[in-house]
Amino acid sequence: MERERVVHATCGIDWAEDHHDVAVVDADAGLLAKLRISDDAVGFQNLLRLLAEHGDSPDDPIPVAIETSRGLLVACLRASGRQVYAINPMAVARYRDRHAVSQKKSDHQDAVVLANILRTDASLHRSLPTDSDLVKAIAVLARAQQDAVWDRTRAHNRLRSHLREYYPAILDAFATKREPLLAREARAILAIAPTPAEAARLTRARLRTAVRQAGRQRRIEAETDRILEVFRRTWLRQPPLVERAMGRQTLALLAQFDAACHACDDLARETEELFLQHPDAEIITSFPGLATLTGARILAEIGDDRTRFAQAGDLKAYAGSAPVTRESGKSRHVTHRRIKNSRLAATGRHWAFAALTASPGAHAHYNRRRSNGDRYHAALRNLFNRMLGQLHHCLACHQKFDETTAFNQPTRSPLTAAA
Template sequence: MEQPFTAWVGIDWADTKHDICVQAAGDTRHESGCIAHQVEAIDEWANALHRRFGGPIAVALELAKGPIVAALQKYDFLVLFPINPATLAKYREAFQPSGAKDDPADAELALDLLVRHPERFSPLRPQSAAMRSLTSLVERRRQLVGDQTRLTNRLCDTLKQYYPQALEWFDDRGTVLFCDFLDRWPTLRSVRQARTPTLETFFHAHHCRSTRRISARLASIRGATALTDDPAIIGPCRLHVLALVAQLRAVLAAIVQFDREIARVACTLPDYALFETLPGAGPQLAPRLLAAFGEQRERFRSADELQKYAGIAPVTERSGKKSWVHWRLQCPKFLRQTFVEWAAQTIPRSFWAGTYYQQQRAKGSSHHVAVRALAFKWIRILYRCWQTRTPYNETVYLKALGKRSSSLLGKLGLSG
């Protein structure tokens, strides 16, 4: 905010149009307008703004990413300032306790908030193309994993209606093996009619070499009794299963493609070496941790800021003699999920992490609370490694605990 702006703009975005409020520097008058969400309309508006005011021009909007942000980032004379939607909502509520809301008014409020409190907001500074690509890849891969889970649950529910034995024969249902089996034998009658050599060849082709497991499956298939013979149940359910299998197969293939692209992009980023060797990180969580920290080390001035931003640090509220602590409701959910999921993976793979988790459980904390507490502690460690560009070393950290006479050392049997 050290540079002088020639104009200030507030934008309330929507799918089909965007309400605009403009104020020239040194003026108090507001000009309201509306532009369609079309590439040509946005380009015409931005260029007209530049011809009129020059630059730079400050733009306040409720997004840090999205179509309108991508469209405006093309113009170097626009400086974007993301405003948290919750902040704008509270600001609106301060002047409109009735709860009334209007898009043009929100654009004016966003403008007013940025003009009156410029020190509260930071300009949007995009990271490198590779880092932004990795961030988008890991987020979209996680969405595909969610689709896999939903499709698998729907598939299991349908099989329970007429073909529950298939669920007994396969423990892992989100696999190509399970899809291929149901594609070929979508009913109990069809699989019972299959010859034993055919079934054995099928399992061998899918890298299932355990003679004991194959024999158990074959014996169960030969001795299975149909749940129902009603064609009104079997026919529709069979079609539904085949439809779900086709969708699940496509999602599984997409996840494999995403894994390959994530591995390719992550290796091009120099900081990836800091995360790929972390305990429990692996090829899925290491890129997510790298994307969580990013490459702008000045973005977080301390580990405490990152803990709060990620939603790992609890919130304390005090009023009079009352005080209560709860977890953060407003935070990037995927970011918090990344730290929590990884912290859970470190419990059996890091000596001190497993001991710390057990200490939290012994105090009466639930599993999820204990894992979040462990994630809180891990963030402080990783932040230090990230800032100094030093890979994490368990031995070095245990020695640091010894210098502080940490109670964990006694639990680990390393106090001597």
């Protein structure tokens, strides 16, 4: 069993945009030093010099607590080989009351509070993981791609809401699609006909050219005739001057939407290429419902530091799939977690939904939870919780997913089932 290291000094950093306040305390809560550093290379060198003056060494680096897990300062601190703890600002606010009930606040005081958090409760907080640079790069791209998807959805909804006010024909032409304006044909037609008047004047040849240039290769003639028929129906219209103005607004919104679509596609391609270079990619994508992109999102959030989640329960709590129990007196309430990694939880919902059709065992598990009274989201969350535990095991043992082992349920005879 690894012996716990005795911490002689701890450091707290109150982060700001252009400067940072640093405090170093000893094991008895005595303030050893305080310093305000600039947010540049000179400030970082001053920080290292201050830590070295109070016992910091490559073999025994002083741990650091800070309220953020991102930025150049955090990256450089992690590269120095020391433990860096990203403390939630809400937790810092509660620790602050232990030192001053007057509710006074200052940057220096917050730095001291952060240092004392490590001095007293370092074992209750988790240091930032020692992930490989490859995983860090995958995380940057995967999160950027996920943000781009959310931006694309917002841009789609904004454009769709605008079109409903004056141009319902274009929405009706692609109403069978879940997100109608994601269709390349819809965007190509909007670019040449941003108003109902221009759509009604489209010739068959021009519309056919737009459909072909959008990438359609089959049933071009039939698609052209269908769209023309929709445009030439009788629709409610805005006044001509207002309609032209709204058409100009459509072109502006369409440019934003096109940019978001291209960003999603480009980032997805780069994320997948980088993810496939990681040795864990083969294990992750062996799970039903995990394609290359969703697998990259999973790896980006859990990382490849095997010491980060010692048990599967730790990973499940981090993802928000494990329930949380609140007890007080005779009251006991079990509910889902609200404090979680939202990106991992969102990816988990997609994973569990896709696994329903990709894995008979996952589908049977989902049906069993529904028959026991779970609602749709609760049953999906429970399935994600189970498969996340299986993923933790497979990554720890370096083995691929096996359907029989993962969902090994005893079979019932027809007589038993009838009974």
